[in-house]
Amino acid sequence: MELAVRTSGPPTAVPVLLVHGMGGDHTTWRAVARALRTAGRRVAAVDLRGHGRSGRAASYRLDDFRDDLRFVVDDLGSGRVDVIAHSLGAQAAVRWAMAEPDRVGRMVLEELPPMPRDDADLAEDIEPTASAVDRVRGLLALAADPRPFLRFDRRIPAEVGAEFKQAEPSWWDGLAGLAAPTLVISGGDRSFLPPHHLQTVAETLPDGGFTTISAGHSVHRDRPREFLDAVLAHLDVDLPG
Structure with missing residues (x-):
């Protein structure tokens, strides 16, 4: 299986790895990548397995995606x-950061779906999906550029969703040991992910910050200016001028 990665910017600068969500590809980060390059950063935008120009795979477990990032x-x-x-x-x-913490500088986690800790979390049935509003916005994005949808391996949602049907308290233990300065961004009440869960993620991280941008699940797509301002501030990046 081949992984497609788009790299740009000064080759000697510290890279920023951009990782899209389910059903997307590297093109979702165009505005963010452009701003980072303007600020002098190197950018690497990956197409996850089964997405974009990357190959399809026999398995789509969460740890498979983790291992792909290690390879990248x-x-x-x-x-x-x-x-x-x-x-x-x-x-x-x-x-990946839990597995190789010394290789992570700063992180921005947009609308991270947390793993269930117990039966109460399982009852909430939280997994990577989309609200009705997000689906409408997704259809508009599809009309503008259908390529990510056409290349997406439709086996992925079922395989990923199955992992969110069982409690994984060890994930939270790993989160508590992750020292990288991390900003967690919630899309607010318009997202299917309850903001208080994402705030709990931020509070569990040793150096976690939390912000809400009322946009739904795809903050970087629907509120790009606010998202970029939060990202650049967290990465301590200044745009010229």
Whole structure:
């Protein structure tokens, strides 16, 4: 299986790894990548397995996506990277950061679906999906560019969703040991992910911050200016001028 990665910006700068959510691809980060390049950062935007121009795979477990990110970072040849990740991509990024914490600088986790801790969490049935409003916005995005949808392996939602049907308290233990400065971004009450769950994620992280941008599940798409302002501030990046 081949992984497609788009790299740009100064080759000697510390990379920022951009990881899209379920059903998307690297093109969702165009505005963010452009701003980071303007600020002098190197950018690596990956298409996850089964998405975009990356190959399809026999397995789509969350740890498979984690291992793909490890491969991408190895290939970049950088000792440490910053990470901006959305939804399924944020889940993959957190798992990779838990496995290799010394390789993570700063992280931005947009609408990260937390793993269930217990039966109460399981009863809420939280998993990477979309609200009715998000689906309408997704259809508008599809009309503008159908390629991510056409290339998406439709086996992924069922395989990923099955992992959110069982409690994984060890995920929360790993989160509590993740020292990277991390900003958790919630899309507010318009998202299917309850904001208080994302705030709990931020509070569990040793160096976690939390902000809400009322946009629904895809904050970077629907409120790009506010999202970019939060990201650049967290990464301590200044745009020229």
